[in-house]
Amino acid sequence: MTSGTTSIQLPVPSRDGRKLFVVGGDVRGELVAYDAKSQRWLPYLSGLSAEGVSFSRDGEWVAYITFPEGALWRSKPDGSERMQLTYRPLRAYQPWWSPDGKQIAFMGIGSERHWHIYLLSAQGGSAEQLTSGANDQTDPSWSADGKSLAFGDLDPQDPNKRSIRLLDLKTRNVTEVAGSREICCPRWSSGGRYMAGISFSGQDLMLFDFKTQKWQMLAKETINFMMWSRDGKTLYFDTFLQSNPALYRVRTSDFKVERLVPLGSLRRANGIFGPWAGLTLDDSPLTLRDVGAQDIYALDVNLPYWLYHLPLSRPRAVGRRRHGCGLQGRRHPATSLCGAQVSARGADPKSPGLGTLPARGSGGLGPQSSQHLHDLRYR
Numbered sequence: 001m002t003s004g005t006t007s008i009q010l011p012v013p014s015r016d017g018r019k020l021f022v023v024g025g026d027v028r029g030e031l032v033a034y035d036a037k038s039q040r041w042l043p044y045l046s047g048l049s050a051e052g053v054s055f056s057r058d059g060e061w062v063a064y065i066t067f068p069e070g071a072l073w074r075s076k077p078d079g080s081e082r083m084q085l086t087y088r089p090l091r092a093y094q095p096w097w098s099p100d101g102k103q104i105a106f107m108g109i110g111s112e113r114h115w116h117i118y119l120l121s122a123q124g125g126s127a128e129q130l131t132s133g134a135n136d137q138t139d140p141s142w143s144a145d146g147k148s149l150a151f152g153d154l155d156p157q158d159p160n161k162r163s164i165r166l167l168d169l170k171t172r173n174v175t176e177v178a179g180s181r182e183i184c185c186p187r188w189s190s191g192g193r194y195m196a197g198i199s200f201s202g203q204d205l206m207l208f209d210f211k212t213q214k215w216q217m218l219a220k221e222t223i224n225f226m227m228w229s230r231d232g233k234t235l236y237f238d239t240f241l242q243s244n245p246a247l248y249r250v251r252t253s254d255f256k257v258e259r260l261v262p263l264g265s266l267r268r269a270n271g272i273f274g275p276w277a278g279l280t281l282d283d284s285p286l287t288l289r290d291v292g293a294q295d296i297y298a299l300d301v302n303l304p305y306w307l308y309h310l311p312l313s314r315p316r317a318v319g320r321r322r323h324g325c326g327l328q329g330r331r332h333p334a335t336s337l338c339g340a341q342v343s344a345r346g347a348d349p350k351s352p353g354l355g356t357l358p359a360r361g362s363g364g365l366g367p368q369s370s371q372h373l374h375d376l377r378y379r
Contacts, residue, residue, distance in 0.1 A: 020299040027068045029269035029288040033280050034261050051276035051288045052094050056101040059281050063095040063104050067271055083124055098146045105140040105149055117151050139185045144192030152184040179215050190232035198223045218250050219257050225277040238277040247285050261285050
């Protein structure tokens with residue numbers, strides 16, 4: 001019925017079955033960093049349409065995921081020496097540089113329709129799939145010595161089998177982090193002593209001390225993304241389901257939570273797993289601003305009688321399934337959400353199935369969205 005570069009989603013038939021109302025959009029983002037002096041969000045890395053931005057430890061390289069295509073690229077921070085590292089049908093997300101800057105670990109999804117952990121050379125080549133099976137494995141995070149990767153292992157059927165695992169890259173042995181059941185989304189500090197995680201309820205920010213082998217709760221918030229400072233002494237995280245979403249930080253020296261930057265007025269792009277957040281080389285807040293547009297279109301169609309006479313008071317979700325949280329909908333383990341209905345905004349319609357999707361509802365027309373009505377006639 002449609003073709004071209006415009007993303008078409010959320011079809012709703014008219015009552016007489018002669019029109020199909022859809023939301024059409026130009027999905028684009030602009031990478032922006034927060035300038036504390038001017039208290040403004042300014043374009044960063046030339047305003048790339050990218051998320052999952054990660055810098056090598058020496059600051060010489062940056063890896064990122066193009067939005068909305070989902071391809072992994074790397075370049076110098078000035079944009080030179082750009083190289084695409086992944087291609088369809090593999091969709092990449094959440095890249096992290098190895099401590100020596102020679103490899104990049106990321107989570108990816110291909111024809112299997114499950115997220116797995118991959119590893120590839122920063123110079124390009126074929127990506128090596130490190131995990132497999134019916135579970136989703138997400139959020140790879142490097143140990144300080146670069147010999148191990150932590151990741152979240154998500155059993156969609158058994159909540160008691162969700163935990164954080166450690167993969168020894170030499171022996172390929174996998175072990176479970178003590179006490180990590182019902183905790184996901186590991187983030188290893190650069191010093192190696194601490195690992196942050198999020199409870200599957202999405203309400204608890206947790207910290208594991210490898211020295212004491214114990215977990216403790218740092219904050220009770222609706223956590224979205226989290227990331228360590230360059231020195232590994234401060235943990236940043238953002239919220240977005242609250243009435244006043246913001247970016248926070250907590251220091252490991254005193255575990256005091258500090259509210260830094262309000263996010264409510266910023267129109268953030270919704271990626272695969274909700275609005276992404278990260279840090280620049282100097283630990284300034286970084287996110288992807290939504291600079292796309294949405295319109296409502298009316299398509300002339302001839303629908304079957306039964307389709308446009310479905311009860312509108314009880315809509316049926318199509319293509320959704322139950323995930324391990326036990327609520328209707330899909331959930332991404334790198335966010336704190338569970339159970340909300342999902343739209344496809346920001347997803348590449350030509351990509352394979354997205355497996356466990358974020359519960360962040362992203363397809364509705366917000367107050368800042370363009371809401372024109374176009375009448376397209378198809379013959």
